[in-house]
Amino acid sequence: MERIAESIMLSWGIKRMLLAFAAGALAVLALPPFNFFAVLFISFPVLVWLLDGASGSAERGLLGRMRPAFATGWWFGFGYFVAGLWWLGNALLVDANGFAWALPLAVLGLPAILALFYGVAAAVAWLLWSDGIGRIAALGAAFGLIEWARSFVLTGFPWNAIGYAAMPAPLMMQSVELVGIFGMSALTVFVFSAPALVGTKRGAVAGILAALVLFSAHVGYGWFALNRLDRTEVAPSGATIRIVQPDIDQSAKWDTAERERIFSRLLAFSAVPPREGEIRPTHIIWPETALPFLLTENPGALSRIADMLQVGQTLVTGAVRFEDGAGGTRQRFYNSIYVIDDEGQIIGAADKMHLVPFGEYLPFEAMLRRFGLTPVAETFGGFSAADRRGMLTLPGGLGAVPLICYEAIFPDLSRVPEGRASLLLNLTNDAWYGMTPGPYQHLRQAQLRAVETRLPLIRAANNGISAVVDAGGRIIGSLPLGEAGVFDVVLPSRSDQFLLIRIRQFNFGLIIAIMVVMAIFARKSKKQRFD
Structure with a gap:
């Protein structure tokens, strides 16, 4: 896996763009009607390794250094949204005489705009990038925040937020009650990015262990919540x-x-x-x-x-x-x-x-x-x-x-x-x-x-x-x-048995705060090692 990770990190030009696009498009197989969530164990490690190799020239200033990370996230997002939203073009064919001209805008234009969010997420995560578990915490926090932003920026369009990919069946849906879809998006990125640590060794044990604990808690809470619902006696609706x-x-x-x-x-x-x-x-x-x-x-x-x-x-x-x-x-x-x-x-x-x-x-x-x-x-x-x-x-x-x-x-x-x-x-x-x-x-x-x-x-x-x-x-x-x-x-x-929305919002904020602290701590530790 180290050789694969190194090859992806060192990729450049069109190969890098295609790898990011393909990783994003592959992630769509985790969504309905396919529900093959295991593909995320490929998509997100590839994204992490691509970001490991995304470094701009120091002479171009901060924005210049962030540009390769932004481009990597944008191509990942472009693949994800093209593969996940191509069907929107079908609406324009209902009245093809009037709207067929706009087909490229629906199939490519909207995904290109939505991909800007993932570009920003990758660039923000890169600001706190390190070489261990901290970098997947940074990526998880950035994606959680950007999915939240997608729900209201430009009137909002949070369709296919990443968190939905980790909830293919009711057993795996119950955690959304606790942290909401945006919290689930942050945790999904963290868990499914963990295999990237194996390819770069540092933090692999801690990262894989944390991912296993979170995934087990996710499934375990699903079992608990569904059983609690089945045991709770409530008055029938009568309808x-x-x-x-x-x-x-x-x-x-x-x-x-x-x-x-x-x-x-x-x-x-x-x-x-x-x-x-x-x-x-x-x-x-x-x-x-x-x-x-x-x-x-x-x-x-x-x-x-x-x-x-x-x-x-x-x-x-x-x-x-x-x-x-x-x-x-x-x-x-x-x-x-x-x-x-x-x-x-x-x-x-x-x-x-x-x-x-x-x-x-x-x-x-x-x-x-x-x-x-x-x-x-x-x-x-x-x-x-x-x-x-x-x-x-x-x-x-x-x-x-x-x-x-x-x-x-x-x-x-x-x-x-x-x-x-x-x-x-x-x-x-x-x-x-x-x-x-x-x-x-x-x-x-x-x-x-x-x-x-x-x-x-x-x-x-x-x-x-x-x-x-x-x-x-x-x-x-x-x-x-x-x-x-x-x-x-x-x-x-x-x-x-329900939680108020403000409790979910608090839990989402807590998840983001913990991930940011992890990322900052890892970033500082990396600087100390190289000083």
Whole structure:
């Protein structure tokens, strides 16, 4: 291994770039749908060895010396995000005539921008670089902080944070309750970088031992937490949930000629009798923007919904909500959730707060529209964001935290705004991305929100993957990607064993502080040895 490490450290030019790119791309195999997390034991040691050899000329000043480390991290990140997000280009092919020109921007441009974060992480870690365990602590701290920054810089896009790669199954998801996804990202980099110490000898015993202890604690806590959940007696929710997955092709979704067929399909699936011996569903869930029209333009729709619902049943559906302009202001459209009772009355609503840039709205809209740019979801001229976040109250005394589409990837948005909720409600439409890894990655990130909050997750997706997830992140009912149908599940109960988000934030800060102290101590020790 020493010879491999030396060869990688001494690589230069195109070979160095390709090694970093390949190491980042390989790491994607740890993510859904592959879940082969062991590849990280290759990707991160390669990154460490590349950074060992990343030293700039002292004559160029601090930034000049940091440049090779930044470039190494950028190429690693570019490989990771190209291999992990290429499927975003599929959304542009739904309306290829209007958006195919932007395909390179989605497949290469966005990864190039996101790779800047990993470039900064590598450069910051290099400032505290040493030749032992301290350097993997520096790398872990830098990645933890940069993944946290990805959650809010430029509106935030923390998709596929490194920590998700270490959580392929519920047994390995429970630690996120303690440290959050950003803490898991720091620990993931530390643990999976440890084999690099074998290739350079110094600190190998301590580093490998620390990694083994952390990995064992990770798995051990998973076993403990799941057993604790199973032993804890909680009052049953009393609700039976029906998820409707209509599998509507995205190109047909807003076709006026298809409206009646789509609406009738949703009503027919919702009215399917339960299987013999099973309880009639109390709550029927349709996916994001399931209604193929504005309710205000189709006054008979609510009556048809009321006719479909039986006494005591409730429909929860994604829809576009229209708000007429007042006092000269422009009309507004919201990506919303409606709660409709068995009399066809709207008894609750929630609007999406965190919109997708360039998908649901245009940043710097006035300027960019002059250049002919429009949001990808341009059907209604772009959406407006909700002013505030609140819970939905569903019949049966259920408090639901609404997470529309990719809001589920933001841990802060799943916090309960008013008291303790009963469930997380994620309505989404991943049909934009076809039969690609995207929907699998999206589901995994939503699963982790259930573990963090210890709330069950109800997820309705247009073409999949719809699922009901318990408070331990275990899927207890689902429909696969690309399949139309329904399934009924008794709503799992929430757990009263949960940590407040501020405790996770404190633990994350503590992990970063410990790693930084380790890195500083190792850096000083190295200087003393060479002075």
